[in-house]
Structures are given as C-alpha cells and as structure tokens.
Amino acid sequence: MATISQATDQAPVTPSLAGHRDANTRKLARMGWIFTAPALILIAAVTIFPIIYSVVMSLNNVSVSGNGFALNGFTGSNYSLVFGNSTWRYALGFTVLYTVVTVVVELVLGTLIALVLERLAAGRGWMMALLLIPWSMITVINAELWSYIFNPTYGAMQEIFGAVGLGHPNFLGTPTPAIASMMVADIWKTTPFVAIIVLAGLVMLPGDIYEAAEIDGSSGWDTFWRITVPLLRPTLALAVMFRVLQAFGLFDLPYVLTNGGPGTATTSLAVLGYQAMFKNLSFGPGAAVATTTALLVLLGCLISLRTFRVQVGKENA
Amino acid sequence: MRNRKRTGWHRVINGVSISTFFVALFIGLPLYWIIASSFKTPVSLGTSPPQYFPNPVSTTNYQQAFSQYNFGVYFRNSLIVTLIATAIVLAVGTLAGYGLGRLPMRGKFSLMVTLLMISVFPEIALIAPLYLLLRNLGWLNSFQGLIIPYAAFNLPFAIWILRNYFLSIPKEMEETGRIDGASPLRTVWEIILPQALPGLFTAAIFCFTACWTEFLMALTFNSANNYRTIPVGIAEFGTVFTVPYGTIFAASVVAVVPIGILVFIFRKFVISGLTSGAVKG
Numbered sequence: 374m375a376t377i378s379q380a381t382d383q384a385p386v387t388p389s390l391a392g393h394r395d396a397n398t399r400k401l402a403r404m405g406w407i408f409t410a411p412a413l414i415l416i417a418a419v420t421i422f423p424i425i426y427s428v429v430m431s432l433n434n435v436s437v438s439g440n441g442f443a444l445n446g447f448t449g450s451n452y453s454l455v456f457g458n459s460t461w462r463y464a465l466g467f468t469v470l471y472t473v474v475t476v477v478v479e480l481v482l483g484t485l486i487a488l489v490l491e492r493l494a495a496g497r498g499w500m501m502a503l504l505l506i507p508w509s510m511i512t513v514i515n516a517e518l519w520s521y522i523f524n525p526t527y528g529a530m531q532e533i534f535g536a537v538g539l540g541h542p543n544f545l546g547t548p549t550p551a552i553a554s555m556m557v558a559d560i561w562k563t564t565p566f567v568a569i570i571v572l573a574g575l576v577m578l579p580g581d582i583y584e585a586a587e588i589d590g591s592s593g594w595d596t597f598w599r600i601t602v603p604l605l606r607p608t609l610a611l612a613v614m615f616r617v618l619q620a621f622g623l624f625d626l627p628y629v630l631t632n633g634g635p636g637t638a639t640t641s642l643a644v645l646g647y648q649a650m651f652k653n654l655s656f657g658p659g660a661a662v663a664t665t666t667a668l669l670v671l672l673g674c675l676i677s678l679r680t681f682r683v684q685v686g687k688e689n690a
Numbered sequence: 691m692r693n694r695k696r697t698g699w700h701r702v703i704n705g706v707s708i709s710t711f712f713v714a715l716f717i718g719l720p721l722y723w724i725i726a727s728s729f730k731t732p733v734s735l736g737t738s739p740p741q742y743f744p745n746p747v748s749t750t751n752y753q754q755a756f757s758q759y760n761f762g763v764y765f766r767n768s769l770i771v772t773l774i775a776t777a778i779v780l781a782v783g784t785l786a787g788y789g790l791g792r793l794p795m796r797g798k799f800s801l802m803v804t805l806l807m808i809s810v811f812p813e814i815a816l817i818a819p820l821y822l823l824l825r826n827l828g829w830l831n832s833f834q835g836l837i838i839p840y841a842a843f844n845l846p847f848a849i850w851i852l853r854n855y856f857l858s859i860p861k862e863m864e865e866t867g868r869i870d871g872a873s874p875l876r877t878v879w880e881i882i883l884p885q886a887l888p889g890l891f892t893a894a895i896f897c898f899t900a901c902w903t904e905f906l907m908a909l910t911f912n913s914a915n916n917y918r919t920i921p922v923g924i925a926e927f928g929t930v931f932t933v934p935y936g937t938i939f940a941a942s943v944v945a946v947v948p949i950g951i952l953v954f955i956f957r958k959f960v961i962s963g964l965t966s967g968a969v970k971g
Contacts, residue, residue, distance in 0.1 A: 408793070412849060413801075415782060426819035430818065513922075514946070517925075521939075527740060622813065656818055
C-alpha cells in the first residue's frame with residue numbers, strides 16, 4: 374500500500390561505494406541541479422525570502438511611510454501586543470474550533486459518501502464529476518451563494534427553517550448562527566473533495582481481505598472498523614492534513630460572507646492579520662499574527678501526522 | 691475494484707441508490723440555486739418565499755455583468771494570469787521533477803521535504819513582504835505581480851506530482867536515449883515527457899484551479915479595476931448598501947464554465963492527482 378511515508382528517494386540507487394561517485398554520476402547530478410535550479414530560485418524568491426522577512430518584521434518596530442516600511446530596531450512588543458489582545462485570542466479559538474469541527478464533519482460525511490459511491494454500480498463517473506464542481510469553485514462565489522441562501526429577509530434557508538417550524542433566525546447577523554452558517558458553506562464545498570480522496574483510497578484496497586473477513590463471518594460494522602479504517606489510515610491522514618492546513622488559513626469565506634462579523638465573531642487569524650496589516654497599517658503586529666499562524670499550521674500538520682501515525686520519512690509504513 | 695456480494699444489486703431502488711440521490715441533492719441544490727438565481731430579475735431575486743424557478747427567465751444579469759460591472763475585463767485578467775502561471779509551472783516544474791525524480795542528486799530528500807513545508811505555508815504569512823517587494827519593483831497592479839507568486843506557490847505541488855510520475859517510468863527508457871547519445875534535455879523532451887503526459891495534465895489542472903480561485907494575493911496586489919481577477923471582481927460587485935446577487939451569480943456561472951469543462955474532461959487526472967500523485971511515493 375502506497376503511503377505518504379514512502380515519499381523519499383527511491384530513484385537512482387545511491388551507489389554503495391559512497392564517496393566514490395564516478396564521473397558520469399557526477400555529471401548527471403550536476404545536470405539535476407541545473408534542471409532544478411530555475412524552480413528553486415523562483416520558489417526561494419517568492420517564498421523563502423518573504424518568510425524570513427515576515428519573521429524579521431514581526432520582531433521589529435515597523436513604521437509605515439509614504440514609500441514603504443521601515444524597520445526601527447528589534448522589539449518583542451509585537452508579540453506581547455498580539456498575545457495580550459483579546460481579539461487575537463478569540464480569533465485563535467475561533468480558527469481552531471472552525472478547523473476541528475469542519476474537518477471532523479467533512480471527514481465523517483466524506484467517508485460515508487465514499488462508502489456509498491463505492492457500492493454504486495452505474496453512474497459513478499457522473500457522481501465524481503458532480504463532486505468535483507464544488508472543489509473547483511471559487512471560494513468567493515461559494516461565499517456569495519451562501520450569503521444569498523442565508524439572507525435574513527429573502528434567503529431560501531429562512532423558508533426551510535420556517536417550514537420545519539424553527540423560526541426565522543438571523544443567520545449571519547448573530548454570532549453563533551453566523552459561525553454555523555460559515556461551517557455549512559465550507560462543508561458543502563469541501564466534503565466532496567474528502568469523499569473523492571477516500572473513495573480513491575477505498576478502491577485501492579485489496580479485495581481478498583474482505584473475502585476472508587466475510588468467510589470468517591465478520592459483520593459489516595466490524596469489517597469497517599477492523600479492516601477498512603486501519604487500511605485507509607494513510608489516505609485519511611492525507612485528507613485530514615490537506616484540510617487542516619487549508620482550514621487554518623481560512624480567509625476568503627469570512628472576508629466575503631461575514632467580513633469577520635457580526636462584531637468579530639467570525640474573524641479568523643488570517644482575516645485578523647490582513648486587517649491589522651492592510652486596514653490599520655500595523656505591519657509589526659500583523660506580521661506577528663501571520664508568523665504565529667504559520668507556526669501553528671506547521672504544528673497542526675505535525676499533530677495530524679502523529680495522530681495518524683504516518684511519518685514523512687524514509688521508511689515504508 | 692474489489693468483489694463483494696451485493697445483495698439486491700439488481701433492484702434499482704436500494705440503499706445505495708437512495709443515498710446517492712441524497713448526496714447528489716446535497717451537492718446539486720446549491721449549484722441549481724446559483725444557476726436559477728442568475729436568470730431571475732432583480733425583483734424576483736428578493737421575493738419571499740423565493741421563486742424556485744425563475745419567472746420570467748431573464749438574461750439581464752448576464753448583460754449587466756459584462757456591460758456595467760466590467761466582468762469581461764476580470765475574466766480576461768484571470769485567463770491571462772492563470773494560463774501563463776500554469777505554463778511556467780509546467781515548464782519549470784517538469785525540469786525540476788525530472789531532476790528530483792531521476793537524476794542522482796545529493797540532498798534530494800531534504801529538498802523535497804522543504805518544498806512540501808513551503809507548499810503548506812499559509813499565504814497570510816507572506817503577503818506583507820511580497821506586497822513590499824512588488825511595490826518596490828513597481829509590479830503592484832500588473833499581470834507579472836500575480837503570475838510569478840502564483841507560479842512559485844504552485845510549483846512545489848506540481849514538482850511533487852511530476853516527480854512521482856517520472857519515478858514510475860521504467861529506467862530503461864532513458865538509458866536507451868543516453869546510449870544513443872542524446873543530451874539529457876532531449877531525453878526529457880523526446881522520451882520521458884510523452885510518458886509523463888498524465889502527470890502533466892494533473893499538475894496543470896491543479897495549478898489552473900488554484901490560480902483561478904486565488905483571492906488573498908489578488909485582492910492585495912491587484913486592486914485597480916483594470917487588473918482585478920474574477921474572485922476580486924465578484925467580491926467587489928456589492929457595496930455596503932446593495933449586493934447585486936443576480937449579477938454576481940451570472941458572473942459566477944460564467945466563471946465556473948471554463949474550469950468546469952476542464953475538470954469534467956480531465957476528471958480522471960484530477961482524481962488520480964488527489965490520490966496517487968499525492969499519496970504514492
């Protein structure tokens with residue numbers, strides 16, 4: 374079973390006589406670096422330099438003038454300002470809650486959908502195509518769609534809630550419903566993506582194990598938990614990781630759907646960082662928010678890898 | 691596909707088909723709502739209860755999107771930025787993917803892990819320095835100001851996918867080329883590349899989708915009306931007082947068309963990209 378843990382060099386075997394690489398190998402290696410250089414230079418220019426600069430900014434007194442920023446010496450005050458700020462602490466809590474809830478719901482729903490589609494005899498291709506549409510949709514459009522559906526006066530959701538006798542909540546105008554509405558929009562767009570990943574993982578599972586389980590009289594529920602889930606672990610880990618990373622950088626949806634509101638109820642870390650930098654021109658604290666978010670993303674990444682006991686390393690799991 | 695006993699598979703109505711129906715409904719209804727709303731008149735967009743079928747069917751929103759809201763310009767900008775960024779990613783990514791996949795470079799593993807780490811970095815962490823950089827270059831509100839960051843951000847994943855495809859091609863193929871005395875560049879072009887075509891499709895689709903939908907950088911770097919891409923354009927349709935949903939949805943339908951067609955045609959590659967390309971080492 375292929376896993377992300379195999380993501381290593383399997384290519385041209387390292388010569389066993391280490392250190393004595395023949396001229397041809399050296400020539401090919403040089404070729405490799407020449408081939409790789411354009412990509413590395415481009416990536417470094419656009420990502421590595423800004424990452425470093427971002428960290429530097431977050432540790433400096435940044436002042437904004439007509440023609441750019443100026444760094445006015447080292448300070449830790451950006452971070453203490455951010456950590457002491459209740460809006461930041463709320464945004465952190467909101468982003469974590471949002472990430473956990475959407476990822477868990479999407480994983481469960483996506484797995485259920487995958488299990489159904491796996492048994493679908495006809496029309497699977499069409500269903501796959503349908504599943505890919507939300508995935509490829511511009512998030513801004515998704516946000517506009519749900520802001521129309523959740524509109525307090527003429528939204529379709531008002532009608533649905535009214536018909537079921539749940540009254541007429543102001544979905545986007547009150548904090549808790551606004552958070553829930555945003556999660557619904559995210560779940561609609563992203564569950565299909567999770568379903569496709571899980572379905573592809575399911576299809577790759579070896580069939581003989583299931584025959585053996587059936588002969589042993591294992592129930593469907595037992596088979597699912599004891600065979601399917603463990604075998605799917607690498608696939609699930611991959612889906613979770615993709616999603617955690619994406620959800621933690623949440624920006625487009627709140628920016629368009631609620632503009633972070635009502636109040637700051639749906640202000641994610643990315644929205645807060647953006648507002649600090651480009652609305653209030655507080656680039657130092659903004660950079661501190663951004664850097665902290667990036668570190669938390671890396672942390673989240675490591676935690677999800679550990680939870681699923683998948684290692685990006687040189688062993689075969 | 692594994693073989694399992696399907697009880698009652700011959701019946702059309704069963705648990706699977708009913709569940710599938712609900713899944714299709716869950717995904718399809720909001721999509722229907724975008725399309726239906728895009729054909730409603732401003733008055734019928736605001737009725738409560740909502741109109742379930744547009745009556746009268748009107749194409750005013752489509753005309754307005756292009757005439758009043760500059761959607762044609764945004765569409766063109768998105769197309770230029772996305773196509774060029776994707777072309778750069780494929781060209782540069784193929785070379786790098788080949789080098790990392792097939793040539794005996796040292797430190798390859800650390801390089802791949804570094805690339806992976808970079809590709810997960812949230813945009814928000816890079817946006818301010820990039821803004822400053824582009825500003826100093828005079829590249830705010832320009833096409834290259836988006837093309838180059840888009841290319842760089844999408845390269846790691848593309849390299850990863852392409853490298854995996856290159857790895858799966860039998861080694862003998864390029865040895866043939868080497869014996870014939872072809873240069874490595876020619877070996878890639880004539881022997882390896884045709885084999886890696888599915889990988890190129892996959893990388894292209896992912897890059898195209900990511901560039902087409904990107905919002906934060908486009909919003910920050912290209913705010914001038916003439917350089918806005920579709921996501922920024924649509925987000926700015928509304929004002930504090932009114933949100934012209936009809937026009938937004940008409941523009942949305944038009945924006946979904948190219949990528950919808952692309953994804954539909956190449957859905958096999960998208961799916962293999964989401965799985966083998968990313969999962970398989």
